[in-house]
Amino acid sequence: MVENKVTVAANHVTKRFDLAERQSDKVKAVFKFWGKGIPNFWAVKGVSFEAHAGETIGVIGTNGSGKSTLLEMVAGLTQPTSGQMTINGSTSIIAIGAGMRPKLTGRANIRLKALMQGMTEKEIEAKMDDIIEFSELGDFIDQPVKSYSSGMKSKLGFAISVYSDADIVIIDEALSVGDPTFTQKSMERTKRFKEEGKTIFFVSHSAAQMRQMADRVIWMHYGDIRMDGPIDEVMPEYERFLKRFNRFSENERLAYQKRYKEAQKTFTLGHLKQLERNRQMLLDPSTALKRQKEDEHSFTEGSEKMGWFTRVFLIIITILTVGLMNKQLLNMSWANVAAHPTHLITNFAPSKLAQLNQRHGRTGESSKPVDTPVYSATQNTYTVKDGETLEGISEKTNISVEAIMQANQMTDQVVNPGQEIILPVER
Ligand SMILES: Nc1ncnc2c1ncn2[C@@H]1O[C@H](COP(=O)(O)OP(=O)(O)OP(=O)(O)O)[C@@H](O)[C@H]1O
Numbered sequence: 001m002v003e004n005k006v007t008v009a010a011n012h013v014t015k016r017f018d019l020a021e022r023q024s025d026k027v028k029a030v031f032k033f034w035g036k037g038i039p040n041f042w043a044v045k046g047v048s049f050e051a052h053a054g055e056t057i058g059v060i061g062t063n064g065s066g067k068s069t070l071l072e073m074v075a076g077l078t079q080p081t082s083g084q085m086t087i088n089g090s091t092s093i094i095a096i097g098a099g100m101r102p103k104l105t106g107r108a109n110i111r112l113k114a115l116m117q118g119m120t121e122k123e124i125e126a127k128m129d130d131i132i133e134f135s136e137l138g139d140f141i142d143q144p145v146k147s148y149s150s151g152m153k154s155k156l157g158f159a160i161s162v163y164s165d166a167d168i169v170i171i172d173e174a175l176s177v178g179d180p181t182f183t184q185k186s187m188e189r190t191k192r193f194k195e196e197g198k199t200i201f202f203v204s205h206s207a208a209q210m211r212q213m214a215d216r217v218i219w220m221h222y223g224d225i226r227m228d229g230p231i232d233e234v235m236p237e238y239e240r241f242l243k244r245f246n247r248f249s250e251n252e253r254l255a256y257q258k259r260y261k262e263a264q265k266t267f268t269l270g271h272l273k274q275l276e277r278n279r280q281m282l283l284d285p286s287t288a289l290k291r292q293k294e295d296e297h298s299f300t301e302g303s304e305k306m307g308w309f310t311r312v313f314l315i316i317i318t319i320l321t322v323g324l325m326n327k328q329l330l331n332m333s334w335a336n337v338a339a340h341p342t343h344l345i346t347n348f349a350p351s352k353l354a355q356l357n358q359r360h361g362r363t364g365e366s367s368k369p370v371d372t373p374v375y376s377a378t379q380n381t382y383t384v385k386d387g388e389t390l391e392g393i394s395e396k397t398n399i400s401v402e403a404i405m406q407a408n409q410m411t412d413q414v415v416n417p418g419q420e421i422i423l424p425v426e427r
Pocket residue numbers: 017018019041043061062063064065066067068069070
């Protein structure tokens with residue numbers, strides 16, 4: 001039976017956004033072993049559901065609860081961070097302006113979106129007049145989309161999807177901006193989708209529209225599915241919640257939102273895995289262990305974040321590279337490399353490079369010959385004692401003040417007690 005065919009299966013699907021303000025923060029975080037460098041925000045926190053052919057599923061929830069993020073994953077516009085989103089069929093999303101090119105005309109956008117949805121040029125030509133008629137845009141169809149109102153964009157998006165023949169149609173608040181006649185016409189058309197065996201996901205803040213369209217409702221609440229069931233069961237609960245929420249004072253509302261948003265920042269896949277393990281044990285302890293093994297991959301991140309293996313591998317390569325550079329460039333022994341791993345950074349400078357290049361017989365544009373003695377900069381280190389001056393250290397060690405200053409890239413002769421300095425050895 002067509003109605004039983006599973007068209008969408010979400011299995012512990014999550015979506016994480018990085019809240020890094022700058023690109024450089026992201027780069028830094030790659031080298032932080034525990035990945036705590038970037039604040040995370042989990043817009044979807046491990047949702048599971050199945051949708052079937054011929055079902056119209058309403059998706060409700062307050063602003064920011066994760067409805068659009070979830071449906072963008074159903075549409076394949078964005079990939080889950082972890083879990084599996086299995087789609088059996090073609091998808092079409094109607095959201096205000098989604099996938100539209102603002103500089104192109106309405107007609108060009110129809111052509112582009114239809115091509116992207118797999119229609120041939122011939123099919124597009126055959127349907128073009130009907131799409132334009134359904135959109136009610138008249139002469140505006142040859143104007144750039146950037147000049148359209150949100151209602152006009154929604155009309156165009158809806159008209160394209162009506163004729164796209166996709167198996168899964170996602171309508172994300174697109175019916176909240178059109179005029180009542182167009183909205184009614186679109187809703188009637190959507191009901192025909194249902195009869196044709198398509199799966200429809202329908203987001204709207206209008207309870208009346210929801211009741212008219214949906215037979216099942218998914219209630220999203222700060223990244224979780226709070227309820228999923230027949231409309232007669234879910235809508236009254238949601239409306240009760242809204243009444244309570246709207247009676248909150250401003251402070252109470254803010255505190256409520258803050259608590260849940262905080263949980264979206266501190267959420268981890270480990271936590272999700274533990275919850276699922278507990279649930280499975282309660283449901284059926286005899287099969288729980290087997291299912292846990294099968295499910296393991298659902299709780300690891302996909303390609304978006306580097307896996308443990310890659311991180312550890314990168315860190316080892318970085319350490320080896322720095323060690324090898326220390327050894328080669330600064331002529332350090334492996335024991336010294338291990339004792340002073342950061343010497344390359346603290347000692348490295350263009351002038352030093354010139355010296356080192358010369359010492360190693362390398363020439364290049366930047367390596368000018370130097371007539372001062374060449375020092376190996378990292379043979380010994382010395383900790384300045386109380387009351388000592390650079391001159392005193394120079395006398396004591398028989399190394400010139402200039403050589404010490406050069407090795408330590410000092411701009412003046414001031415040294416402080418406890419300061420560690422390099423005593424270069426003349427080669
Ligand atoms: N690219 C992004 N980067 C960071 N956070 C994001 C991003 N996109 C969405 N979010 C956050 O994810 C959460 C869910 O957003 P989403 O748009 O899915 O909610 P929604 O339920 O569709 O909201 P609305 O009803 O207002 O359209 C929000 O808190 C939002 O701020």
